[in-house]
Amino acid sequence: MTKKTGAYIVMIAGLILLIINISELDFSNLKNGPFSGIVSNVLLILAMIISVRDLNKKENK
Numbered sequence: 001m002t003k004k005t006g007a008y009i010v011m012i013a014g015l016i017l018l019i020i021n022i023s024e025l026d027f028s029n030l031k032n033g034p035f036s037g038i039v040s041n042v043l044l045i046l047a048m049i050i051s052v053r054d055l056n057k058k059e060n061k
Contacts, residue, residue, distance in 0.1 A: 004055050011048040014041050 018041040025038075 004052060007048045007051045007055070011045055011052075014044040014048065017041050018045070 018038065021037040021041060
């Protein structure tokens with residue numbers, strides 16, 4: 001498994017966890033909702049996107 005494949009797997013897992021966290025969010029009472037799970041998944045996805053872009057740049061050189 002290459003680094004790029006691993007990054008894509010982590011990105012897909014992060015998207016699945018993000019969807020689960022959003023579906024379990026209580027919209028009627030947002031004060032009790034833990035937003036840390038959603039924020040951490042978004043940051044994980046952004047980090048993987050940046051990682052894949054960097055790997056693509058290194059491959060093209």
